[in-house]
Amino acid sequence: MTRAAAAAAADAADATAAPDTRAAVSVRALRRTFRTTGRGSGLFTGRLRGRRRDEDTGERVALRGIDLDIAPGEVHGLLGPNGAGKTTLCKILSTVLLPSSGTVHLLGHDVAARPAAVRPLIGIVFGGERGLYERLTARQNLLYWACLYGMSGRRLAERSEELLEQLGLGAHADERVERFSRGMKQRLHLARGLVHDPPVVLLDEPTAGMDPVSAHGFRDLVRALRAEGRTVLVTTHDMAEAEAVCDRVTLIDRGAVVASATPAELGAWAAESERVTARDVPPGVLTQLSALPHVTAVPPDAQGRTVLRVGEGGDAAAVVRLLLDAGVRELATSRPGLEEVYLRLIGRRGMEVAR
Amino acid sequence: MRPPGAPRAVRDARAAAAAFRVQLLLVRRSVGDLRVLFTVPLYALIFLAIAAVSGDRSLTAYAVLAPGLIALWSMMLFAAGDLITQDRSAGRLEAVVAAPVPLFTVVAARLAAVAAVSLISLAEAWAVARWVFGLRVPLVHPMAFGVGLLATAFAMTGTATAMACAFVLSRSARIFQNSLSYPVYLLGGVLMPVSALPGWLRPASRLVFLTWSGGLLRDSLATPAVADLPGRLLALTALGLAGFAAGGWLMRRILTRVRAAGTLGLA
Numbered sequence: 264m265t266r267a268a269a270a271a272a273a274d275a276a277d278a279t280a281a282p283d284t285r286a287a288v289s290v291r292a293l294r295r296t297f298r299t300t301g302r303g304s305g306l307f308t309g310r311l312r313g314r315r316r317d318e319d320t321g322e323r324v325a326l327r328g329i330d331l332d333i334a335p336g337e338v339h340g341l342l343g344p345n346g347a348g349k350t351t352l353c354k355i356l357s358t359v360l361l362p363s364s365g366t367v368h369l370l371g372h373d374v375a376a377r378p379a380a381v382r383p384l385i386g387i388v389f390g391g392e393r394g395l396y397e398r399l400t401a402r403q404n405l406l407y408w409a410c411l412y413g414m415s416g417r418r419l420a421e422r423s424e425e426l427l428e429q430l431g432l433g434a435h436a437d438e439r440v441e442r443f444s445r446g447m448k449q450r451l452h453l454a455r456g457l458v459h460d461p462p463v464v465l466l467d468e469p470t471a472g473m474d475p476v477s478a479h480g481f482r483d484l485v486r487a488l489r490a491e492g493r494t495v496l497v498t499t500h501d502m503a504e505a506e507a508v509c510d511r512v513t514l515i516d517r518g519a520v521v522a523s524a525t526p527a528e529l530g531a532w533a534a535e536s537e538r539v540t541a542r543d544v545p546p547g548v549l550t551q552l553s554a555l556p557h558v559t560a561v562p563p564d565a566q567g568r569t570v571l572r573v574g575e576g577g578d579a580a581a582v583v584r585l586l587l588d589a590g591v592r593e594l595a596t597s598r599p600g601l602e603e604v605y606l607r608l609i610g611r612r613g614m615e616v617a618r
Numbered sequence: 619m620r621p622p623g624a625p626r627a628v629r630d631a632r633a634a635a636a637a638f639r640v641q642l643l644l645v646r647r648s649v650g651d652l653r654v655l656f657t658v659p660l661y662a663l664i665f666l667a668i669a670a671v672s673g674d675r676s677l678t679a680y681a682v683l684a685p686g687l688i689a690l691w692s693m694m695l696f697a698a699g700d701l702i703t704q705d706r707s708a709g710r711l712e713a714v715v716a717a718p719v720p721l722f723t724v725v726a727a728r729l730a731a732v733a734a735v736s737l738i739s740l741a742e743a744w745a746v747a748r749w750v751f752g753l754r755v756p757l758v759h760p761m762a763f764g765v766g767l768l769a770t771a772f773a774m775t776g777t778a779t780a781m782a783c784a785f786v787l788s789r790s791a792r793i794f795q796n797s798l799s800y801p802v803y804l805l806g807g808v809l810m811p812v813s814a815l816p817g818w819l820r821p822a823s824r825l826v827f828l829t830w831s832g833g834l835l836r837d838s839l840a841t842p843a844v845a846d847l848p849g850r851l852l853a854l855t856a857l858g859l860a861g862f863a864a865g866g867w868l869m870r871r872i873l874t875r876v877r878a879a880g881t882l883g884l885a
Contacts, residue, residue, distance in 0.1 A: 297880050354880075357716045361877045382718040393709030398647040399640065410636030411717035411724065413629035455713075 282368040287463055287494035288333040288356065293365035295326040295351050295518075325351040327518040328365065333496060333511075338489050340509035340526075341498040348518040349498040353467045356496070357387045369463060383412060386461035390468030392448045397441040401432050401451050404440060405458055412459035426454040431480070446473045453484070464488060466497040470504060482508050537579045539571040541586050541594035548589040552582060633719040634727035641731035651700075654693045658739045661685035662746035670751060679836045682743045682755050687808045687832055689739030692799060694774050697732040698782040699795045701725060711786075712883045715873065721786075722869040726779045726862065733771040733778070740767075755839060762847055763838035769854035770831035776861025777827060783868040786876065807832050827857040 282289035299321055326348045333339045341349050354360035355367055358378035366373060372380040395404050405423045414422065427436045430450040440448060453469060466485075470478045478501070485508040488495050499505055505512050506526045513523040522529060544552070549569065553560045557577030561570040573579040579596060586594050624632070645651045665681035702725070705711040715721050747753040757763050781794070788794065803809050805819070806828025812820055823829045830853045837844045844850075876882040 295880075354712070357712075359712045359716050359877060359882055360880055361874075379718065382716060385716075387713065387716055389709070389713065391709065394713055395708075396640070396644065396710070397708070398644055403640070403643060407636050407640045408713075408717070410633045411714065411719045413624050413633070413718060415624070415632050 282366060283332045284368075284371060285334070286332040286368075287335040287337070287370055288331070288339075288496065289366075289368045290329050290331040290352075291366045293326050293329040293331075293352070293355065293367060294324070294363050295348075295355065295360070296322040296324050296363045299323050325518050326355075326362075329515070329518070329520055331513060331520065331523065333494055335494055336489065336492050337510045338485055338495040338497065338508055340505040340512035341496060341515065342500075342502070342505055342512055343498075343515040343521075346517075347515045349515060350467060351518075352515075353387075353389075353465055353496070353498060356465055357385060358382055383459065384462055386456035386459065386464045388452045388456035388464070388466045388469050390449070390452075390471040392445050395440045395448060395451060395455075398439060400437045400439055401427065401443070401447075401454075402436040404451060405454055408455045409458040414459055422458055422460065423454075426458055429484070430454050431477075446477050449473055450477070453481075457488075461493070463494045464496070466495065468498055468500070470499065470501060478504065537573045537596055539573065539579060539582050539586070539594060539596050541569050541571070541591050543567045543593065544569045544586065544591055545589055548585065548591070552585060555581060555585075558582060630719055630723045634723050637724045637727035638731045641728040642735070645732065645735055651697070652735075654689045654696070654736070655739055655742065658685045658689045658742040659746050661688060662743040663750065666747055666751050666753070676840075678747070678753060678755060679839045682747050682839075683740070683832060683835050684808050685743045686737075686740035687806070687828055687835075688803060689742075690733070690736045690770070690774055691802060691806075691808075691828065693732055693736040693739075694729065694778040695781070695795050695798055697729055698778040699785050699792060701728055702782055702785045703792075706883065709883065715877075715882060720869070721873065722779070722783065722866050725782045725869075726775060726865070729778045729782060730771070730775045733775045736774075737767065737771065757839065758841055759838040759844050762844040763835060765847075765851060766831060766834040766838055766854075769851050769858070770827070770835070773827035773831065773854045773858035773861065776858035776865070778861070779865035780861040780868060783865040783872060786869065786882075787872045802826060802828065805829070824853075825857070827854055830854045830857070 282291055329348070329352065341352065343349050351360065355362055356369065356374060358374050358381055361375050367375065369381050370384050372384070374381045396407070399407070402423065405427065406419065409419050409423060424433075427433050430453055432447065432450055432454065435443070435447065440451065443451070449469065449471065450473075453466075456464060456466070470481050473481060482504065485495060485497065489508075489510075497505070497509065509526060511523065511525050512529065514521040514529075544563070544567075549560055549563075552558055552571055555577065557574040559572040559574070561572070563569045571582055573582060583594065583596065662682070662685040665684050666678070669677035669681040702711065705714060714724055744755060747755050781798075785794070804815070805823045806812075806826040807815075807823060808828055812823045812829055815823060830850050834844065834847070834850045834854070873882075
C-alpha cells in the first residue's frame with residue numbers, strides 16, 4: 264500500500280467518528296487537498312521550490328485529518344504559521360470551500376451537505392483591506408451586506424447604526440470606503456460579520472492592520488461577543504491577543520493539530536518551570552549558565568537580550584544569583600506565555616512558509 | 619442573537635432589491651461603467667447620416683434603434699463579465715457566496731439595474747435624431763414599444779445572467795466579452811436586416827433575442843399595426859426565461875465545482 268493510499272484509508276476510518284452534537288463547531292478527520300499545477304519534475308515543481316507536496320498524486324495537502332470541537336459560547340483561537348491551514352479551515356466552515364474528506368458540523372448542520380442552513384448562522388470576517396465596495400459608503404456597504412443575510416426594516420437600520428457606533432465608525436458612516444484607512448476598513452469588516460446577529464462568528468485575522476489602541480478595543484468586542492453567548496473562532500498571529508481573549512487555543516502546523524488546550528495549560532505544559540530574561544550577559548557567564556543542569560540559554564538578540572529557560576528540576580534562583588554576581592542588573596523572571604509555547608511547538612523557521 | 623427568519627422568497631426579493639440599488643449606486647459613481655453611453659451619440663450620428671444619404675426613410679428607425687440596442691448589449695456584456703471579475707479580484711465574491719441569498723439572485727438583480735440604465739441610450743439616439751438631424755421619430759404604437767422595451771430588458775437580463783454565471787468559472791471573461799459583440803449585432807439584425815444574412819444563418823438569428831426585440835421596436839415606430847405582438851413578446855420572454863434557467867443551472871454546477879476545486883476566490 265502506498266503512503267497516500269494508507270493515509271486515505273486512515274482518513275476513511277477516522278471519518279466515521281461521529282461529530283460532537285453538543286459542540287457549536289465539530290470537525291472530524293477533516294482533510295483538504297488542492298491540485299497543484301506543477302506535476303512531474305519540471306523546473307518549477309515543488310521539490311525545487313522547497314515545497315512539501317504529495318508529488319505522487321499531484322496534490323498539496325492543506326489539512327491532514329483535523330479534529331476539533333468548539334463548545335457553545337467559547338472563544339477559540341486558531342494559531343499557526345502562514346500556510347498552516349487556518350484560512351482553509353475558515354473557508355470550509357464558511358461554506359465557500361468543500362472538504363476533500365471528513366466532516367464539519369456547525370450547530371448540528373453539515374457545512375458541506377447543508378450550506379443553506381449554515382450560512383445564516385455564521386458571521387464571517389475575513390482579514391485584510393479587500394472585500395468591501397470601495398465606492399460605497401460604510402453605511403451603504405453595511406446595509407447591503409445585511410440585506411444579503413435577510414435583514415430588513417427597522418431591525419436592519421437599528422442594528423447597522425448600533426454597530427457603526429460600537430466600532431467607532433459612526434462619524435464616518437457616510438464616507439466612501441475608498442477613503443478609509445486599513446484599520447477603519449477592518450472595523451467595517453467586523454461590522455459586516457456581526458450585522459445579522461449570528462450565533463457563531465468566524466474571525467480570520469481580524470486585527471490585521473489595526474493600531475494597538477483599536478486592537479485593545481477589539482479584545483473588548485470579543486469579550487462582549489462571549490458575554491452575549493456567541494461562539495467565536497478567531498485566527499491570529501498575535502499571541503497576546505489570543506492569550507487575552509481565548510478560552511481555548513488550537514495550534515496547527517502543516518495542516519495538522521499540534522496542540523489544543525487553554526492558554527494557561529499550554530503555557531504550563533510547554534515550559535515546566537520558569538524563564539529568566541537578562542540584558543548584556545557577558546559571554547563567559549552565558550557559558551557558565553548553559554552548563555547548569557536543566558538550563559537552556561537562547562543566544563542574545565539584537566538588543567543584547569538573552570532568555571534562559573529553566574526546566575523542571577533546574578534552579579532559577581541559582582541562575583539569578585550568578586547573573587547578579589556577574590554584575591548584570593537588568594533581569595526579570597517570568598512564566599512562559601503563549602508566544603513561547605508557539606515558538607517551541609511550531610519551531611523557529613524564520614520566513615519559511617509551510618506548505 | 620436571532621438569525622433572520624423571513625421566508626426564503628421574501629428574503630431573496632429584498633436582497634434582490636438591495637442588489638439592484640447598490641448596482642445603481644456603483645454605476646452612478648463610476649464614469650467608466652457608463653462609457654458605452656458616451657459612444658451612443660457618435661453611433662447615432664453615423665447611422666443617421668448613412669440613412670439620410672441613402673434617402674430611404676424606412677432606414678431611420680434602424681438608425682435610431684441600432685445605437686440603443688448596441689449600447690444595451692454592450693453594457694450588459696461588459697457588466698456580466700466585470701461584475702464577477704471585479705467582485706473576485708476585490709475579495710468580495712467569497713463573501714457573497716457565503717451569504718444565505720443565492721449568488722444567482724444577486725447577479726440577476728445587479729444586471730437588471732444595468733439593463734435599466736442602458737435604456738438611456740435609446741433616449742440619446744432619439745435626441746441626436748431630433749436635435750442634429752431635425753428628425754421626429756414618433757412612437758406610433760407606444761404600448762407596443764413600452765412592453766417591447768420591458769421584454770427586451772428582461773431577455774437581456776436573462777441572457778447576461780447566464781453569461782455572468784458562466785464567468786464564475788472563467789478567469790478571462792474579457793476574451794469572451796470582446797468576441798461576443800459584432801457577431802451578435804449582425805446575427806440579431808441590429809446593423810442590417812436579418813433577411814440580408816445567408817439563408818443557412820437565418821434560423822440561428824431566431825435564437826438571438828435582439829432579432830425579436832429589434833423587429834418589434836422598429837415595427838412599433840411604423841404606421842402599420844404591429845404584427846403578432848403577443849407571439850413576439852412570448853418569444854422574448856421565453857428567451858429571457860431560458861437565459862435565467864441556464865444561468866441558474868450553470869451557477870449551481872459551477873459553484874459546486876469551484877468550491878470543490880478551491881478556485882472560487884482566485885483571480
